[in-house]
Amino acid sequence: MAINNVDICCGLAWGDEAKGKIVSQLIQYNKYDWICRWSGGNNAGHTIYVNGIKYATHIIPAGVFYGIPCYIGPDCYINFNAFTEEIEYLKTNGFDVSKIYISGKAHVITDEHIDDDNKNYKKQQGSTGSGIAPCAKDKFARKGVQVKDCKNFPYNIWNETVSPLYGDILCEGAQGFWLDINYGEYPFVTSANTLPYSACSLGFPHQVIRNIYGAAKVYDTRVGVDPSFEHDFSETYESVYTSIAKIGEEYGTTTKRLRKVQWLNIDKLINAINISGTNHVIISKIDILEKMNSFVYIFNDNYCHFETKEDFIKNINDIILNKCDYVEKIIYSDNPITVDLLNNSSSLST
Numbered sequence: 001m002a003i004n005n006v007d008i009c010c011g012l013a014w015g016d017e018a019k020g021k022i023v024s025q026l027i028q029y030n031k032y033d034w035i036c037r038w039s040g041g042n043n044a045g046h047t048i049y050v051n052g053i054k055y056a057t058h059i060i061p062a063g064v065f066y067g068i069p070c071y072i073g074p075d076c077y078i079n080f081n082a083f084t085e086e087i088e089y090l091k092t093n094g095f096d097v098s099k100i101y102i103s104g105k106a107h108v109i110t111d112e113h114i115d116d117d118n119k120n121y122k123k124q125q126g127s128t129g130s131g132i133a134p135c136a137k138d139k140f141a142r143k144g145v146q147v148k149d150c151k152n153f154p155y156n157i158w159n160e161t162v163s164p165l166y167g168d169i170l171c172e173g174a175q176g177f178w179l180d181i182n183y184g185e186y187p188f189v190t191s192a193n194t195l196p197y198s199a200c201s202l203g204f205p206h207q208v209i210r211n212i213y214g215a216a217k218v219y220d221t222r223v224g225v226d227p228s229f230e231h232d233f234s235e236t237y238e239s240v241y242t243s244i245a246k247i248g249e250e251y252g253t254t255t256k257r258l259r260k261v262q263w264l265n266i267d268k269l270i271n272a273i274n275i276s277g278t279n280h281v282i283i284s285k286i287d288i289l290e291k292m293n294s295f296v297y298i299f300n301d302n303y304c305h306f307e308t309k310e311d312f313i314k315n316i317n318d319i320i321l322n323k324c325d326y327v328e329k330i331i332y333s334d335n336p337i338t339v340d341l342l343n344n345s346s347s348l349s350t
């Protein structure tokens, strides 16, 4: 069976753009044969609601909640203990974990990697302390350990060179555009390729990609150290940023750290949409700005204020449609659990 269609969901910002919600919705609309994770490790935190109950995973794709085979690809990093914990958590909650496959080529995060991360990256760069950078360092120095080399590995190992993926595939992104090792504000990035270009590492050609769902939020948030994010933190907005963080519950899924907030930077968003090839933009948490009754974005380094939500949205849409050739739909979401990707009243077609 060949590969038919591939859909990709990626983050257009610094992670935490509600990709989990989008992925979970796509699974309900489409019949996928595989839900895949192409990069990163358990530094990510994906929040998914199933039948109204909130679940959080770090490395295992959302297919596990719907009985669909899941694949963790060769460009991922695996912390064996954290993986086992996640499996136990899913089992305890009644989910079938028998259809989760890990690429034999994924790299193993060791205790030494975690120690190194905690000593040398956590404070300096605000890393999540999950051992990602040290594991990547060993991988690229070609002295890492791959999953297939682990003795008595108790989970399903997938050999993609012998058995390629097939059918319809959904690729679940982790982190976001500005954390990509190549496109982010290096060195304040993660050690992974977070963009659709690297989803092909799962073992499919570019030609089979159908839709790219780019997730954004109506304001920007950042967790971890990043001087490029700090410079706009003007005193004028300090208290409104703090209120947005509180009302929007901007705490890390993995680290529980409070995220820094800023108005949406449209110039950055445009860059992320164009380079990722996003054709469906999903902008979440519009309700939080509504609660604050503050509608502001940054465009061309100016703070642009709007009186109404409608005016604010119209201006964002106009800029995106003017500057992003691939965009077919822009969807605004005010619900943390679901998103109407098919027929949203705010969506546009070009």
Ligand code: IMP
Pocket: 014, 015, 016, 043, 044, 045, 121, 125, 126, 127, 128, 129, 130, 131, 132, 133, 174, 175, 179, 188, 189, 190, 191, 223, 224, 225
């Ligand atoms: P690392 O991936 O743990 O090495 O962290 C590197 C940078 O990426 C830090 O600024 C982290 O806060 C950030 N980061 C990594 N994973 C995530 C995520 O899933 N959401 C948001 N930020 C993340």
Ligand code: MG
Pocket: 015, 016, 017, 044, 045, 046, 047, 253
């Ligand atoms: Mg997250």
